[in-house]
């Protein structure tokens with residue numbers, strides 16, 4: 001297979017489904033801010049199609065890509081080299097073309113930390129953290145939370161073995177602990193609770209005791225839109241001081257990716273404000 005002669009620098013998001021993704025709009029806005037053109041498209045790829053589609057993308061001048069569900073772990077396997085967070089997470093959301101291969105990075109965690117510290121003004125240092133979920137989303141953020149200086153990370157997951165695997169992958173047994181959902185009532189209070197399951201899109205979140213929410217606790221759902229509503233409602237009812245959805249993290253992880261591709265980090269506030277407005281309009285129209 002040869003590179004087409006009129007190859008242009010291309011960027012893309014791979015996932016399934018990708019019809020409603022916000023990523024092309026986010027990257028188009030970043031490119032406008034930078035004053036440069038950028039060809040960024042959403043490519044719907046089932047896991048069995050992904051290796052072939054990614055190879056074709058590279059031949060056609062693909063220089064970078066984002067990867068979303070359900071391809072993040074598979075993407076890690078297709079990379080020649082992994083960044084530290086991607087290695088520990090076992091998942092990749094950003095691909096950067098390096099020579100004839102791919103460097104795989106995970107920018108989700110840095111995106112979350114940036115959203116919490118810069119946009120929401122939270123100091124994460126010393127926090128006692130509960131991470132609900134142990135799938136790709138949870139694995140993607142755990143390394144950056146630890147790096148940001150939290151004290152302890154407690155992981156609960158419907159399938160306990162996955163929580164154990166996440167804890168093992170972090171390699172910090174003194175700081176990362178696993179617990180059963182049934183024991184949530186005995187865990188005391190937390191100062192940061194991160195909801196990283198996809199339960200709201202399925203049968204719903206398991207019941208959470210309100211006593212988990214400590215003084216000055218921040219509750220964060222990595223989802224946004226409808227999928228974040230149940231947990232954020234629980235957090236407000238539990239009197240959490242800060243209640244945050246995943247929209248800010250989405251924009252920040254995209255900015256991190258953009259920076260890896262172009263060596264330039266966009267100003268994220270205008271894009272965030274535009275998406276927040278759009279989302280508020282959607283919610284109020286329902």
Ligand code: ATR
Pocket residue numbers: 069132133134135136137138157158159160162196197198199200202203204205206
């Ligand atoms: P993602 O990349 O979004 O994390 P994933 O890797 O499929 O997707 O993980 C989904 C997460 O949501 C997992 O923690 C999953 O728990 P299991 O590991 O037990 O599957 C969690 N999850 C999904 N539906 C759930 C439900 N109804 N109740 C509790 N947890 C649920």
